[in-house]
Amino acid sequence: MPGVSPLRPEDPRRLGTYRLDGRLGVGGQGIVFLGVGAPGGPVAVKLLRARLDDTSARRGFAREIEAVRRVAPFCTAQVLDADLDGDRPYIVSEYVDGPSLRDHVAAAGPRTGGDLDRVAVGTATALAAIHRAGVVHRDFKPGNVLLGSDGLRVVDFGVSRLADATVTTGNPMGTPAYIAPEQLEGRPAGPAADVFCWALTLVYAASGRHAHTGDTHMAVMANILYGTPDLGPLTGTLRDLVVACLAPDPADRPDAGQVLSALLDRARAGTAPAALGHAAPDGTGSERSGVHETGIDETRIDETGTERPGHDATDRAGGRDGRRVRVVAAVAAGLAMAAVVAVMAVLAAPGVLRAPAGRDTGRLGGTWTGAARFPSAGRVFPVEIRLAEPARMRWGADLHCSGRLTRSGGTDDAPVLTLGQVRGDACYPGRVSITPQGDRTAAFEVTRAGEGGIRYSGSLTRTE
CATH class of the missing domain: 2.40.128 (Lipocalin)
Structure with a gap:
């Protein structure tokens, strides 16, 4: 099978009743193996790095896995089995035979037109289903979107609560270029964090570049907190939808269901998705060198420097703030007023009407x-x-x-x-x-x- 590398000498040959035939990838949470179960079909087996030495931790994580099993199966890789006892806890899920969105875009180029639409709608549908089951993904990114022969699947959700409970370094959960501001600030990550990362994933699909770049992981995180995302070729109201999802305040972002509704409304109207949230920044960022820029690609800091998607489960969805509902309700009025506001902004902007001589800072203003x-x-x-x-x-x-x-x-x-x-x-x-x-x-x-x-x-x- 493509994308499968041989087992290494230190790798186990079996986990429980599953024979391991090769490696699918390595990530911050563990190693993903291609396995074969009793029925004989291929499965993905993730061997977790963390240990569950505490009985209450095992019970809590088992509850999270049960929640993930309630996620609709049509757009995710279903969790099939798990063994959380002993020194080698692992999770078994469906094997999706297909490249990740990250690898596909790197090999074939950005998605455009209907291809981009399918990615947007498919990933938003998966995210809405995940949240509906009371689960938060917390590591949504191009590497965790698989393009299977039977359609798009979102994978690798659910282990984040386990990782948070066992990692003591203080590092935020997630991949540097795909972390929401609240995660970087040490606040809880709810469904709004997934929506933020969905928008970053769509930017990557459309441009082949990451929205936030930097020379180091710390520089990338500073860019997320204080910089402006490079939205690439996205234009019009599709760009506005992405910008709404990238609002710094989680309460100002639409939820996954609202994002999906906007995309479907656009499909019915034959136009770009309805705008949600605030006006889009026009920054284009600096010139990008591609998907392997230091500190910006999907890799975590691990022994291989690379990461392949695995298949997991966890976290509870938080409540939704009413402001996000009002954002959607204001869409029509916001679009109707856009041209008037733009003209007024130009006329009123500081620096258009010049300051007195000697105190002038130029035409930039603001x-x-x-x-x-x-x-x-x-x-x-x-x-x-x-x-x-x-x-x-x-x-x-x-x-x-x-x-x-x-x-x-x-x-x-x-x-x-x-x-x-x-x-x-x-x-x-x-x-x-x-x-x-x-x-x-x-x-x-x-x-x-x-x-x-x-x-x-x-x-x-x-x-x-």
């Missing part, structure tokens, strides 16, 4: 947020620049540094600003150069006072 890379210190931190009077800049790990900005050179479209009146520990004055890269995106560079070279730099997106 508030810009983003992330800065500090190569010599190996750090990434958030930045906020306000270009309306009084122009100011805040930066640092918790935006603890602040300073006043005054125009000192450059052009109206690409100003050079003096950063003075600086406050904060280990915060220094200097010069800030801003170069627009689009209507709402810009690059910036900061030079420390008394130094000639660039101290740190990054990208910005206009938020006001």
Whole structure:
């Protein structure tokens, strides 16, 4: 079978009644083997890295597996068996003979047209079914979407609660490029986190690139928290749907059922999906090198550096906030007002009506947020620049540094600003150069006072 590698000397040859014939993949949660059960058909057997030494932990995880078994079978790989006792706990699920969405896009290119529609509808349907059963996936990504001969399947859900209960490193559950902000902040991950990662997965399917990139895993996480996603070729209201799902506040995202309804409404109307949520940022991000960028592909930090999808089970779905329902109710009105709001925004935007001479910061105006890379210190931190009077800049790990900005050179479209009146520990004055890269995106560079070279730099997106 394609995608199956030989067993290694240290691999078991049997787990319970299942003969193991090869490896399907390795991930942060365990190793996935191609197995053969008593009836003789192929199955996927995931050997978990974690041990369940506590009786209550075993019982709790068994309840999670039972919840996963209630998920509708038409769009997921069903859990068939599990053995949680002993030193080698494992889970057995259906074997799906087909590539992952990640591998398919890497080999054949991005999905477009009806192919992209099928991915969007199929994955949203699976996610809605998973949530309806009271389960949260918590690791939704292109590598966990399999393209079987009988249709798309979402796999590898359910082990996350077990991993959370046994891992003590404090690292967030999930894959760096596909983690919701609340997970990075250590808050519980509910269904809204899956919706966030669904949107990132759709971006990958449409572009072949990850929405958030960085040189390291920490840089990727900083991009998720403070940067702007690269939405690739997505346009129109399909782009708006994805942006609504990427809302920083989980309560502002539509739920999976609402996403599916929007996609089906669009299919009936023959147009792009109805917009949900807030206006889309127009940032395009930096140039991408492909699916294997450091810190951005689907791999976790493990001994192989790669990961293949396995098949698992867990976590309870949280409640839904009424705001997400109101988001859907406001779709029609929001679209009808979009053109009027856009014109008013242009007329009212700070910097379109010029500031008095001597206090002008250029035509950019507004508030810009983003992330800065500090190569010599190996750090990434958030930045906020306000270009309306009084122009100011805040930066640092918790935006603890602040300073006043005054125009000192450059052009109206690409100003050079003096950063003075600086406050904060280990915060220094200097010069800030801003170069627009689009209507709402810009690059910036900061030079420390008394130094000639660039101290740190990054990208910005206009938020006001």
